[in-house]
């Protein structure tokens with residue numbers, strides 16, 4: 001059934017909302033949910049909106065369920081077959097920057113919510129214009145504000161494109177964290193003809209490199225892949241053939257599960273470097289999290305099965321997302337949305353039929369949450 005969701009989606013696709021711009025999309029959303037209360041929060045050029053409605057009788061909400069998302073998109077790049085901000089529909093497929101990541105998800109949950117009549121809690125929407133950027137003044141500051149006014153949700157679903165091959169095959173129930181590292185080995189620069197008089201840091205690193213490069217730091221568990229140290233850059237030397245380098249620098253990243261922390265990583269590196277003169281800088285840009293809410297997981301599982309017939313698998317792979325901020329505030333959060341095949345790519349697209357299905361999945365999900373909570 002086409003109830004206006006596609007027309008609305010096309011309208012927001014035509015707004016060129018490259019991070020951190022929202023280009024009036026928030027007002028369009030507000031128009032769709034005109035009986036919802038709204039909170040706008042702008043900081044350092046980033047815009048955020050929170051819309052909420054208490055559906056309960058006597059204002060005694062049983063629980064608060066929030067849908068999260070970002071209206072910002074990455075730039076289109078060249079080489080598109082369609083206008084990247086045209087919202088063009090060709091043969092049942094919409095081609096536009098952001099249709100999968102993640103305006104399609106946003107349109108779907110707004111129209112799911114519009115169709116909800118009986119509900120005994122609070123339904124809300126949290127949208128930001130900075131997820132593809134640094135995200136410092138996005139979802140996080142809105143949640144801080146909600147905490148201050150005692151309006152934090154109990155549960156959240158972020159409609160990022162999590163589906164892999166078919167709509168409904170993957171739900172994310174957590175994410176790995178990310179640790180960036182820089183390590184430096186000190187040597188002593190000298191003439192290449194007298195290598196024994198100096199200390200070449202390349203000679204120091206060579207025997208231990210196999211214990212650094214692409215090494216697994218733990219075995220993972222039921223929910224997470226093993227944490228892996230991935231080297232992204234090695235530099236040494238001054239770019240000539242007759243001088244040995246003074247020092248050597250390695251940059252790396254670890255997508256870590258809860259079994260590996262900055263501390264365990266440092267201990268491991270200390271053991272590898274043993275007595276070698278090395279220094280280390282670690283920076284954790286996000287922490288791993290996992291949702292253990294059966295109600296959330298079972299409700300989305302039921303809804304996906306009901307609409308698509310597919311049994312979803314639960315996953316924690318991929319990069320980071322704003323779901324981590326919900327988790328930081330103690331909110332149970334999962335992520336589910338459209339296919340991620342074409343996100344950030346040229347000719348990003350989504351099927352009209354899948355957007356209608358996603359809307360229906362979200363509607364059943366809300367009803368199922370309502371049924372599951374006493």
Ligand SMILES: [Zn+2]
Pocket residue numbers: 070101102131160161
């Ligand atoms: Zn996204």
